[in-house]
Amino acid sequence: MRVLGIESSCDETGVAVYDTAAGLLAHRVYSQIELHQDYGGVVPELASRDHVRKLLPLLRETLTAAGLGVRDLDGVAYTSGPGLVGALLVGAATARALAWSLDLPAIGVHHMEGHLLAPLLEPDAPQPPFVALLVSGGHTQLIAVRGIGEYELIGDTLDDAAGEAFDKTAKMLGLPYPGGPELARLAESGTPGRFRFARPMCDRPGLDFSFSGLKTQVLLAWEKSDRSDQTRADIARGFEQAVTETLATKCRRALAETGMRALVVAGGVGANLRLRAALHTAAVNDGFNVAFPRPEFCTDNGAMIAFAGALRLAAGQRQDTSIAVRPRWPLEELLATTPAEPLTLR
């Protein structure tokens, strides 16, 4: 079964074709980062406008790369939430209408399920059960994945997401948008240990996160400092260390509490090299497996949507011809719609 996947929940347009027998056939992502740079953040209306301009050309390019025409497709999957409503609607409407015109089944995919399953696109991917760390600009969650489609939220952030903390901290330090990756780059030239910030919520039991206090600590340190370039880099390093160590501590706890032996990491912050290193070290020390999607599948992409959609279509799930998006869609509510039988490709 060849499934077209379309992602348009925020500021990336993603298109991919996944074949349940042959794997990923082609994928393309167009990032709007430059478009939003002058605004200091994603402007929802501009994001929607760009999706509608870019989606079809990207779709044609992806099909060409896969050597396919629209008539070679067997199903269409699209991100139906959570995300920016206008942006979601462009992908959902185009995808649903395309499927309608070809009499193909269509399915709306939960964006976070896409991220959660993205590591499974890789060869030698761990199979459930595993713990997933979803860590992005909008999420910091620990999820116990008992089977595909069987998710239990076991840890969540009480305030800022980790990626959001990166972006906001970068802004405080005067770094250009999008600040997160910029801050990580700067941290590489920082002195480890010169600034040590508290590891939030690590001194008490539980799997929840909180990053807003850390942001305040950084602000105070920056305001009291000489504000030199080196200090900025040193603070960035201290901040990054606090975040990555906190994430690693909670992952180890989650594995211990669930008794699971594998960790998968997904979401934009999953591309952070220090986080990867910290989790690799923890994996060696504690004896668990850790898997990351390739960096391009950490950020938003169509491949993960095509993959998650293929699983659900193969299980017989369908979206009727109404075009529906859910800008706010807690992952827990996806659980209620999950079939009793775990989803598999066979």
Added chain:
Amino acid sequence: MSGWLLSLDTSTEAVSVALLRAAECYERFELAPKRQAQRVLPMIDEVLAEAGIVKSMLGAIAVGRGPGAFTGVRLGISVAQGIALGLDVPVLPISSLAALAADVIDIDPTLTVLATIDARMGEVYAGCYRFDAQHGVQLIGDECVGPAHSVPLARAERWGVIGTGWSAYPEFWSPRIGAPEFADGARFPRASRIAELAVSRWQRGHGIAPEFALPAYLRDKVALTEVERGVR
């Protein structure tokens, strides 16, 4: 350039779809604010069933390309793009203001028409139209967005006005237009009119590939940069 023309419009509070071939026309029109996305494809299935035809008999897609509600305009364009890509047929993007104007011209082709849609934020989308035996419904000047007291208007003696922009700002229009010979401030663009306007263009070979069928928002400044906000 054969077969049926499918037309759709979701640019305002209404959702409408139509099928047109020669003198045959089938239409569904609903006032369904916030439910256009839910309704548009099922409504197309309904008109196809009523006409007794199948998708493969569609030869082109016409769509209301705005101006109107941003999200609604994009919905219509996205649906048209998706269908046209799947069926490999051309798209004819049609102005929602021209579709409104055609309603008046159908009643009295000698009037100059102001078609106007409430754009919120104290502004309207507006365009002036006249009927011309050779070219049909013709835009005079440009479509634009602005306050009702200052958007440019054509020179005319006898006016017909149509659309929600009229009923939203009567106090600003009346000094400029006086008492029009025809006025309806509660009319929305309809897919059947869009189909009528599209069909001659289709016949002249003006259908375009779906990726080139894009919204006309008119209001293009939608956010301030950091520099404009004075934060950088």
